[in-house]
Amino acid sequence: MFLETRQLTKQFGGLVAVDHVNFSVEKGKINAIIGPNGAGKSTFFNLISGFYPPSSGQVMFKGQDITRLPPNKIAKLGIARTFQTTHLFEQANVLDNVLIGFRLRTKSNLIDALFLTKRLKREEEQSKEKAFEVLKFVGLTNMENKIVANISQEEKKRVAIALALATEPEIIFLDEPAAGINPEETEGLANLIEKIVQHNITVCLIEHKMKMVMNLAHKIMVLNHGKKIAEGTPEEIQNNETVIKAYLGGSAIA
Numbered sequence: 001m002f003l004e005t006r007q008l009t010k011q012f013g014g015l016v017a018v019d020h021v022n023f024s025v026e027k028g029k030i031n032a033i034i035g036p037n038g039a040g041k042s043t044f045f046n047l048i049s050g051f052y053p054p055s056s057g058q059v060m061f062k063g064q065d066i067t068r069l070p071p072n073k074i075a076k077l078g079i080a081r082t083f084q085t086t087h088l089f090e091q092a093n094v095l096d097n098v099l100i101g102f103r104l105r106t107k108s109n110l111i112d113a114l115f116l117t118k119r120l121k122r123e124e125e126q127s128k129e130k131a132f133e134v135l136k137f138v139g140l141t142n143m144e145n146k147i148v149a150n151i152s153q154e155e156k157k158r159v160a161i162a163l164a165l166a167t168e169p170e171i172i173f174l175d176e177p178a179a180g181i182n183p184e185e186t187e188g189l190a191n192l193i194e195k196i197v198q199h200n201i202t203v204c205l206i207e208h209k210m211k212m213v214m215n216l217a218h219k220i221m222v223l224n225h226g227k228k229i230a231e232g233t234p235e236e237i238q239n240n241e242t243v244i245k246a247y248l249g250g251s252a253i254a
């Protein structure tokens, strides 16, 4: 077992946003979560990454119960995420945004920062080198000095992925990585997601772009009103009557 939720539940007042969901992520694969607006997909991610405490249920990662750990501890264990709308420092440059990710694993503290110790300088140099590597990996070579506010939506999505990769994760959760970008850019991001998996980082993504999901995912879970209504391969999901009724409709795959 790699990452697993057991009866995971989140209530907001009277609304059950995530309702007793059992899900297990396949290691080394692209896992996807789909479902109509408001189905509970983002909330499910927020529960796994520690941004919301669940009302009940458990999240297990490599045999460890991580259910109520804070987000930074969960990130340290090797679980990274991106957000639906990119949470970047818009007025900072691309490099500084990515460097934030590396801070998770560096050891320098306030004293090092105040006295500019050798440790701090060494770690900063190493982080910078790694940041350049990650930027190259996500296809943003030579973009390091650009101010985030001035780059395209697609480039911001790549910076957000670079920041998540900089935390050196074993699994990365991507919340709508292809939202708000054109078909050509979507294809480029799909290629990047495949490259991430080829580098032994498991992917779990939420996405409304069905063509992309069906081409990319090895395994799909469908949520509707907080409940898991189906789980399977893209082919199984496309032929599942309940899913077609609740979500896919006739033309959604096109």
Ligand SMILES: Nc1ncnc2c1ncn2[C@@H]1O[C@H](COP(=O)(O)OP(=O)(O)OP(=O)(O)O)[C@@H](O)[C@H]1O
Binding pocket: 012, 015, 017, 035, 036, 037, 038, 039, 040, 041, 042, 043, 044
């Ligand atoms: N912090 C919150 N407080 C109260 N209700 C919330 C909160 N976050 C989400 N909800 C509600 O929980 C339900 C699930 O929302 P969620 O954002 O998880 O759905 P989603 O499947 O990610 O939707 P979308 O595809 O539109 O992003 C919705 O009814 C939403 O209004």
